[in-house]
Amino acid sequence: NGYHFVGDCSHSEVKNASHMVFRSLPGMYDLFNWANDFCLLSTKPTAIANFAGRLYVFDNANTYLINPQTLVIEDTYKGTGCVGMRSLIVTDFGMFYCDKNNAYFHNGQTPEIISQTIKKGGDSDIDTSISDFSWDKTAGAPNSMNPILGFDNKRNCILFFVEKPGDGVGTYSSRYYCWSFSLT
Numbered sequence: 001n002g003y004h005f006v007g008d009c010s011h012s013e014v015k016n017a018s019h020m021v022f023r024s025l026p027g028m029y030d031l032f033n034w035a036n037d038f039c040l041l042s043t044k045p046t047a048i049a050n051f052a053g054r055l056y057v058f059d060n061a062n063t064y065l066i067n068p069q070t071l072v073i074e075d076t077y078k079g080t081g082c083v084g085m086r087s088l089i090v091t092d093f094g095m096f097y098c099d100k101n102n103a104y105f106h107n108g109q110t111p112e113i114i115s116q117t118i119k120k121g122g123d124s125d126i127d128t129s130i131s132d133f134s135w136d137k138t139a140g141a142p143n144s145m146n147p148i149l150g151f152d153n154k155r156n157c158i159l160f161f162v163e164k165p166g167d168g169v170g171t172y173s174s175r176y177y178c179w180s181f182s183l184t
Contacts, residue, residue: 001068004029005055007045018044021057023071039071047082051095052108058082060099063111080104080111089149089158093183096158098147100140103160103181114181133177138162144174156183 004024009017014034023037024030043059050056054074055066058081065075081099082088088097095106096114103115115135139147139162150159158181166173 002026003068005048005050005068006032007041007048007057016040021045021048021055021066021071023068037071039066039073041073047085047088047097049088049090049095049097051090051106056095056106058088058097063106077111080113083146086148087146089151091151091158093156096149096181098139098149098160100142102135103139103147103179105181115179118179133164133175135162135179138164138177138179141165152180155180157181158183 003026005021007021009020009022011017011034014020019041021039021041022032022034024032041057041059041064043062045057045059047058048055050068055068057064057066060083061079061081063077063080063082064073065077066073082097083099088095094108097104097106098115102113102119104111105114106112119135121132121134138144139160141164143165145163148161150161152159160179160181162177162179164175164177
């Protein structure tokens with residue numbers, strides 16, 4: 001709608017600017033009226049997306065649905081966060097994002113967990129050197145990288161690139177995998 005939104009900011013004259021989302025002047029993406037055009041959150045944002053005519057602002061554990069015109073928080077989805085901008089993708093099929101707990105699909109109405117079947121378990125029957133590459137042991141591991149999302153338009157799949165941190169056993173430090181979520 002002709003605005004630029006930014007979050008996790010700092011300014012000497014603004015207390016808790018890291019917990020605010022600022023909106024630019026219409027059509028002027030580098031000019032901000034920081035005293036008037038902002039939305040205050042209770043936490044620091046990790047990602048921002050425009051989807052279905054609304055602004056979605058994420059922290060590590062919540063999703064805030066914000067009206068981009070009025071800057072009013074219209075809804076909060078508790079427990080569905082996003083770890084960073086690279087862990088979020090908007091497609092013609094919907095919005096996909098993830099936190100350390102799960103991967104989510106948002107259809108414009110509500111978020112849905114799509115990682116339930118890969119949450120736990122995941123030992124390989126083919127390669128015995130691969131042990132448990134479930135969501136909890138890859139994207140959910142405390143010292144793993146944040147997942148990176150991509151879209152494969154040939155196969156209509158959302159790709160979740162994840163890291164399985166090394167456990168000190170064997171010759172590798174980390175391994176990288178890709179979970180694929182088919183939209184069909």
